[in-house]
Amino acid sequence: MDIQLKRGLLDVCVLAAIKNEESYGYKIIKDMKPYMEMSESTLYTILKRLETSGLLEVHSAEHNGRLRKYYRITDAGSKRIDEFRDDWKEIMAIYRFVTREDQIND
Amino acid sequence: MDIQLKRGLLDVCVLAAIKNEESYGYKIIKDMKPYMEMSESTLYTILKRLETSGLLEVHSAEHNGRLRKYYRITDAGSKRIDEFRDDWKEIMAIYRFVTREDQIND
């Protein structure tokens, strides 16, 4: 997929990956893989950004003797997903504008 | 609309604005306005980029005593729109992933 297009979907995709139950970095990448692939460096950058802006919360917990960082969506994060749903109407209009068939002019 | 999301649609939107008939900067902005607003600096940056990468062609022509730059889509530009159409299937899958209703787990 076009990189620029991906950019607009990444944040909301990560939020969607944790919206039903908390998750952690490595698992998020695997869960998202069928929909969108991303490198680890990209994901951890995004997770940090989403945390800083209050769209998700982090807590560390032990797993197999190691600390693992679990991410949970916040109310603001859920609101972000709702905003995406709202944006979708505009996006569909753009899609139709871009892919409309040429008019027969004469 | 979310800025990042906009980024992914801008190039293809500009191409769509000239795909039926050649156009020029100021007109492109007005034609796109119902779908997406953009500043002049943004548009002219995009036009230059699309020209450099061969997705559109430019020629200057006189209009009311002034030179105006007309942009025309190339075959590569049309192909770019086709690619967007292809990307759409993935985008729809992502949309469903993001907006799917929470499963009832217990």
Add this chain to the structure above:
DNA sequence: TGATATACATCGTATCACGAAGTATTCTGT
């Protein structure tokens, strides 16, 4: 024992939208 998977982190780079500011002409209202 060596490779692979898990798990997270940091740094540098290239791309890019946009505001601000500039230049220059034409049109419109008073």
Add this chain to the structure above:
DNA sequence: ACAGAATACTTCGTGATACGATGTATATCA
């Protein structure tokens, strides 16, 4: 005739950001 809006294009600086490269550390498995 004059001011201001509209038309038309350009350049510069900035902040945001995806990603490759690289590093650290442990667990699993052949």
